[in-house]
Structure formats: structure tokens, C-alpha cells
Amino acid sequence: MFNEINYSEIEFAAYNRKSSEQDERQALSVESQVEKAVEVAERLSINLKDEYILRESKSAKKSGKRSIFEGVIKDIEKGRIQGIITWHADRLSRNAGDAGRLVDLMDEGKLKCIITYQQIFRNTPADKQMFTITCAQAKMENDNKGENVKRGLAKKRRMGYLPAMAKIGYMNDKGEKGFRKTLIDEQRFPLVKKLLEMFLTGKYSVRELHKIAVNEMGLTTVPRKRIGGKSIKLSALYRALKDPFYAGFFHGKDDEGIIRRYEVNESVPRMVTESQHRKILSLLRRPNMPRSWVYRNDFPYKKHLKCGDCGGSITAEKKVQMICKECRKKFSLGHKTACPKCGVRIKGPKSGKILNYEYYHCVKKKNPKCPGKNISESEINGFFVQNVVSRLAVSPALRDWCIDSIRVLERREEMYGGKIEENWMNRLQNVQEQRKRLVSAHINGLINKEEFERENDRIEEETATIEAKIGKKGHSTEDLRGIEKKFDLLTEIRDIIENGSSEEKMEALSILGSNLTLTKKKLSVTNDFFCSTLEKYFDVAKSKNPRFEPEKTPANKDETEVFASVRPTMLRG
Numbered sequence: 001m002f003n004e005i006n007y008s009e010i011e012f013a014a015y016n017r018k019s020s021e022q023d024e025r026q027a028l029s030v031e032s033q034v035e036k037a038v039e040v041a042e043r044l045s046i047n048l049k050d051e052y053i054l055r056e057s058k059s060a061k062k063s064g065k066r067s068i069f070e071g072v073i074k075d076i077e078k079g080r081i082q083g084i085i086t087w088h089a090d091r092l093s094r095n096a097g098d099a100g101r102l103v104d105l106m107d108e109g110k111l112k113c114i115i116t117y118q119q120i121f122r123n124t125p126a127d128k129q130m131f132t133i134t135c136a137q138a139k140m141e142n143d144n145k146g147e148n149v150k151r152g153l154a155k156k157r158r159m160g161y162l163p164a165m166a167k168i169g170y171m172n173d174k175g176e177k178g179f180r181k182t183l184i185d186e187q188r189f190p191l192v193k194k195l196l197e198m199f200l201t202g203k204y205s206v207r208e209l210h211k212i213a214v215n216e217m218g219l220t221t222v223p224r225k226r227i228g229g230k231s232i233k234l235s236a237l238y239r240a241l242k243d244p245f246y247a248g249f250f251h252g253k254d255d256e257g258i259i260r261r262y263e264v265n266e267s268v269p270r271m272v273t274e275s276q277h278r279k280i281l282s283l284l285r286r287p288n289m290p291r292s293w294v295y296r297n298d299f300p301y302k303k304h305l306k307c308g309d310c311g312g313s314i315t316a317e318k319k320v321q322m323i324c325k326e327c328r329k330k331f332s333l334g335h336k337t338a339c340p341k342c343g344v345r346i347k348g349p350k351s352g353k354i355l356n357y358e359y360y361h362c363v364k365k366k367n368p369k370c371p372g373k374n375i376s377e378s379e380i381n382g383f384f385v386q387n388v389v390s391r392l393a394v395s396p397a398l399r400d401w402c403i404d405s406i407r408v409l410e411r412r413e414e415m416y417g418g419k420i421e422e423n424w425m426n427r428l429q430n431v432q433e434q435r436k437r438l439v440s441a442h443i444n445g446l447i448n449k450e451e452f453e454r455e456n457d458r459i460e461e462e463t464a465t466i467e468a469k470i471g472k473k474g475h476s477t478e479d480l481r482g483i484e485k486k487f488d489l490l491t492e493i494r495d496i497i498e499n500g501s502s503e504e505k506m507e508a509l510s511i512l513g514s515n516l517t518l519t520k521k522k523l524s525v526t527n528d529f530f531c532s533t534l535e536k537y538f539d540v541a542k543s544k545n546p547r548f549e550p551e552k553t554p555a556n557k558d559e560t561e562v563f564a565s566v567r568p569t570m571l572r573g
């Protein structure tokens, strides 16, 4: 049976569809398909109307989801068209359902033929069978290709490699395609790592980090054939911050198509740990990123302050206020982006005057009912200046004199070490004898209470001093260096506490070893051995000469002699 067809009597639709899935076999672009369809129509003298040159943008993998294809089916059912021109059968049908519907329409006599670039399928049993087979073959190839691709990707993931373009900071080696290993991008790895670390400090917003990446680091994407080589985009930086790959894992489908976690191959260095990655995610979730120009989390006194009311730790908070440049309104900055009165936008520190208030208060963890009160950083500063700085600051000349004296003692001790030690032991014994006599004199009523207490204080003080000497027998060079460091600091301490940065203050407090206690809104301080000893010597020197001011002692003999007069007491600082 052979049906001769007169193409000029048939209305045709040219159906063109692009491939939208990556694993679908390479198809011509829609416009190339249109060109081919027009070529076929001309070859067969078909009058193809412009309105029937159709372009479908959706894939045909799941039937029933292509609106243009559905329109073609309807037009055939309604008898408006009787033929289809298409580049390949797989453009029309990618599943058995689609092919079946077209064959049904042929059986009903409504569809007379399907013309592809290479073949004509007429309404004959052989052609219909061929059409069905061609469609099935296309589907099978597509499925196989998909399966192979899926298996290949899953295998690569299991090996700990991303089957995709390398993340910024890394690169793929030039090995066999699909099995390329991940290497470090020497140029970008340290920059991206630095950015992640900076973000982890909590001091930078993504936007600020982006500015640093672009303007200061000059971080660009990897140049490729058509893209890349440009400054990293803000959105790309966001993605990089969120990306777990930098912490050594990623997510992808396994052989069964189930999404699971894969560990990055051990040969690939990580930029952050997994817990750092989680911290980055939680920082990103904050309702508003910090503004570095008002943000501070380095409170210098935090580590050196204890709550005297409950013995717990002290924490600190910062409150920032702004005085609007436009309307002079003073308001708490918080996360506001505009002045609450006049609505002018807050763009940065120049949008108004910034007022900072740092408050320290008990964490109330040890005792939730602790009555501890707030104290401002400026109050602590004031106390510290009055009670530590003013009492211990030394002039450079006095520092030199003290260090020289210690060196002299050091040398003398090296020479007479044993004798000095013996001497101290004798003195200790002597003081203990004195104490025994004092106690018995007091018990026997030979001295009154006042006399006893005065003598007792003196003896206790001397005992402590001698015991300290014996305990600290033989300064090592390291000790001396530590003492020099402290003296150096004491020449600058006022400037640091009054004008220094938080970091400088924190370092100074650590070197000095001063600890503060906050009790009922009142501060007190305890100094380490060095500072308390020095303070004692200064007090003695001051009592001998009220004009003695350690902080102002010039390199002048008269003044230093005042200090030299207390030298016997100051055997070692």
C-alpha cells in the first residue's frame, strides 16, 4: 500500500524545540532548526505559513508540559493542519506517550505525515513503526547518556572532587576531562582564605569585605575563554562565604539520585574548619551585618575585671548613639539605616556625630541575682589612671636608673651569690626572732596594743620582702628582660591608657598584670608582685622626699639621689 501525498494540499506546522537539559544530545539551535525546516519546505514545495513556524523553549522529557506541542496536537485534532516538519523525530517526542499520540492521530487520518530533515514518515504501518522506533531510540540514548553522566559525576564526588568549575581559590588540573583533580590557585587561595578569616572576626560586613577584596586585594575571578578575569562580584563573595567546600565538604547526588554529603579529597587544603564554617553561616544570618566604623568587640578591661559582688566574670557591651548632621537629633544607632526624625540616610560615620558608650557589667552566671551594677569604660579609665598610672608611671630617666641598678645587683649576686643568699636567710631568722620577742613583750604587758601593732606591721612587711627575695633567688636573663619590658611600659602607660587603642590597652594590662574588681559600683585594684613592690618603694621614696615624682624624675643627680637614698630597700624590683 502506497499513499502518494500532494504536499501542496496539506497545511504544515514547523515544530522547533531547543535542548534544555545538559545531558540531552546536542541539538541545533532553534533558529538553525527553523532554517532547516524552511529548506525542507522549499525542497518539497510546501507552503509553510509564518504563523506555523513554531518555537518551543521547553524540553520534551516529561510529556504534557509543552504548550506549543500541545497546540500542534490540538490543531491536528481540529483539522487545521495535517503535517509536521521538524528537524529530528526526537524534537517531537522524547517519551512513548508523545509518540503514541502522534501515531494515534495518523491512525485517525488526521495527521498525514511527519517530515524530518532526513526522513519522511507517512501514514503507513512501516513508517509509523519506524517513527516509533526512532523516538524510542532517541529516548534510550538520552537515558543512557544521563545514566552515564550521573554515574560519572557520582564517582567523581565519591573521590572528593567537584564535577564542576573549581571554586575561587582552587583550580582543576589539566587531566582527563571528568577526572580532573582540585589544586590550589596559588594566586587566589591566600586572598580568599584571608577574606574568610576577616569575616570570622565579625568586624566586617559582606559589603565591606567585598570592597577590600576588590580595591585592596584586587581579587579577580579566573580568566576563561569568554568569562572571568573580572573583579569578584558581591553575590559571588556571598556564595563563597556560604560554601562548605572551603571547610572540606559539599553536597551532591549519588548513584541513586539522592543528595548526600561528600568530603573533599584529602589532598585539597581547607581554608577554614567546619566549626568556622558554621560560625560564618551564623554571622551571615545576623539581621544586620556590623558596621566596622562603630563596631567593637575588644573591650580592654574585660579580661582584667572581676565582679566583687558574686565573684563572677564581667562582660562588656557597646551602645552607639548618633547625632544627626541634618536635624541634630540624638538617637541610638542600633541597626537603623536612617535618622528617625528627618529620615536622612545613614551612610557612614560622616552622617553624624558618633557617641560611644561602653558598659561593663557582671555576666550574672555564677549568681543570677548578683546585684552588680554597670560601669562605663571611661569610669574604669579614670580609676585606672588615678590608682595605677599615677602611682607607677616612671620617667625614662628613672627607668634607666632602675634597670642599671638591677643590672649592678645582678652582677654582684653572680659574684657573691652564695653569700647574699646566706645573708637573706640570716635576716629572715633575725626578723622571726624579733617577732617572737615582740609577741612575748605584748603578752607580758611590756608594750601597749598600739606599739605592738606598729612593730608587727613593720616585721610582717620585712618578712614578706625577704621571703620574696629568697623565693625569687637569681634573676634569669629572661626575668630581667621581663622587668625591662615592664619599665618600658611604665614610661608610656599614661599615654596608652589615655589615648591608646583597645589593643594597646589590652596588651599593657596583660604586661602589667593588674586586676580590677568591681564591688557595689566601686573599683579596686591588685597589682602583681613587680608593680606592688615598685609602688611600695615609690611610697618610701616619696615619704623621704615629698618632691619625688617618679613620672617626672629627670636625669638629674639631685633628684635621683632621693631615690638612691631608698636604694638599700630596693634591692630588687
Ligand SMILES: [Zn+2]
Pocket: 307, 308, 309, 310, 311, 312, 362, 363, 364, 370, 371, 372
Ligand atoms: Zn556579679
Ligand SMILES: [Zn+2]
Pocket: 324, 325, 326, 327, 328, 329, 339, 340, 341, 342, 343, 344
Ligand atoms: Zn535627622
